Amino acid sequence: MGNNVHYLSESISWIASDDLWIEGSAIQQLHATANLPGMRRVVGMPDLHPGRGYPVGAAFFSVGRLFPALVGNDIGCGMGLWQTDIVRRKYNADKAEKRLMVLENIADPPWLEAHLPESLAQHPWRGSLGSIGGGNHFAELQQVECVFDEVRFRAAGLDAQHLLLLTHSGSRGLGQAILRQHIATFSHDGLEESSEPARRYLAEHNDALAFARLNRQLIAARLLQQLRATGQRVLDVTHNFVEACAIGGEQGWLHRKGATPDGCGPVVIPGSRGDYSWLVQPVVSETGLHSLAHGAGRKWMRGECKGRMSGKYSPAQLARTGLGSRVICRDRQLIYEEAPQAYKSVASVVDSLFQAGLAVPVARLRPLLTLKTSGGSGA
DNA sequence: ATGTCC
Numbered sequence: 001m002g003n004n005v006h007y008l009s010e011s012i013s014w015i016a017s018d019d020l021w022i023e024g025s026a027i028q029q030l031h032a033t034a035n036l037p038g039m040r041r042v043v044g045m046p047d048l049h050p051g052r053g054y055p056v057g058a059a060f061f062s063v064g065r066l067f068p069a070l071v072g073n074d075i076g077c078g079m080g081l082w083q084t085d086i087v088r089r090k091y092n093a094d095k096a097e098k099r100l101m102v103l104e105n106i107a108d109p110p111w112l113e114a115h116l117p118e119s120l121a122q123h124p125w126r127g128s129l130g131s132i133g134g135g136n137h138f139a140e141l142q143q144v145e146c147v148f149d150e151v152r153f154r155a156a157g158l159d160a161q162h163l164l165l166l167t168h169s170g171s172r173g174l175g176q177a178i179l180r181q182h183i184a185t186f187s188h189d190g191l192e193e194s195s196e197p198a199r200r201y202l203a204e205h206n207d208a209l210a211f212a213r214l215n216r217q218l219i220a221a222r223l224l225q226q227l228r229a230t231g232q233r234v235l236d237v238t239h240n241f242v243e244a245c246a247i248g249g250e251q252g253w254l255h256r257k258g259a260t261p262d263g264c265g266p267v268v269i270p271g272s273r274g275d276y277s278w279l280v281q282p283v284v285s286e287t288g289l290h291s292l293a294h295g296a297g298r299k300w301m302r303g304e305c306k307g308r309m310s311g312k313y314s315p316a317q318l319a320r321t322g323l324g325s326r327v328i329c330r331d332r333q334l335i336y337e338e339a340p341q342a343y344k345s346v347a348s349v350v351d352s353l354f355q356a357g358l359a360v361p362v363a364r365l366r367p368l369l370t371l372k373t374s375g376g377s378g379a
Numbered sequence: 380a381t382g383t384c385c
Contacts, residue, residue, distance in 0.1 A: 051380095052380090072380075073380050073381070074380050074381085077380080106382090125382090127382075128382075133380075133381080134380070134381075134383095135380050135381085136380085137380085170380075172380090172381075172382090173381065173382060175380085175381090176380070176381050176383095177381095180381095240380095
């Protein structure tokens with residue numbers, strides 16, 4: 001224990017093995033968040049990277065105040081995993097690619113009407129339910145590459161003979177609207193915990209968590225229907241949210257921004273779209289503020305990706321990965337920003353967690369076909 | 380990240 005955990009001070013730490021590179025500016029942002037009023041501890045995950053003012057891939061524990069800006073705009077973003085009935089040996093990549101290629105970006109209104117619960121039928125943001133969105137969001141068919149812990153694997157409801165579907169998305173425009181409105185009134189100062197504005201933010205935040213979870217469910221439903229398949233959800237874990245929590249004997253607020261909770265059973269830590277995803281069992285621990293990494297973490301800033309790669313790779317080349325998987329992404333900018341080269345090796349991230357004693361491996365999942373945005377401007 | 384800044 002304590003191995004791979006680096007302390008900048010008593011309140012600032014990050015988790016990384018010796019061979020895992022973490023950008024200095026992300027550590028600086030971690031340092032800045034530690035100075036927020038009431039902040040007790042901040043921990044960077046192995047996928048820590050710079051964000052807009054605050055780092056991504058980190059957990060923050062404060063007492064007396066909570067900070068909506070630390071959760072960010074995509075309130076409720078997370079990972080959902082489905083066990084499908086697609087038989088691994090019968091999977092036809094060409095056929096699956098053809099079917100997902102023609103899937104619209106946004107759900108068909110009549111389809112939505114038939115699939116939405118009554119309570120959301122008139123929701124102002126209902127139109128984005130069932131849509132993946134942009135950035136690092138995706139839906140991906142995977143096959144089980146190897147199982148390290150057969151007991152936990154089966155207990156999770158998983159079976160290696162059928163494909164899995166992983167969805168990564170959030171609350172779309174809803175979360176952004178909630179944060180924008182909050183910042184317009186309260187700036188970045190945070191909220192006194194028992195105040196009326198805090199109560200209101202938490203209510204809106206909780207709605208966004210449910211909205212995002214339903215979004216992942218409807219994304220999976222649309223894809224499975226398009227693939228003539230069915231599936232069972234085996235897990236759904238949020239990595240952008242704030243919750244009441246006791247740390248070090250003190251009651252306070254635990255914010256997670258790109259940090260996966262350790263108390264929700266097994267979780268998926270996805271690599272880039274050309275890398276494996278890992279199913280891991282978290283080890284409950286205050287060392288990492290009850291959190292794990294949520295992905296591989298960016299290596300390159302979005303803005304520099306196209307310049308670094310467009311001379312070497314065409315969009316068509318990036319639609320095929322080193323692991324032999326396929327990527328559907330008709331947004332020419334996004335396909336460079338989300339190329340595997342722009343991300344760290346997921347092995348270095350999960351190894352950092354394993355060596356720190358914060359998680360144990362359950363299974364490694366191989367990507368087959370990733371759907372990102374279908375884009376607006378055509379092929 | 381985003382019914383996105385025209």
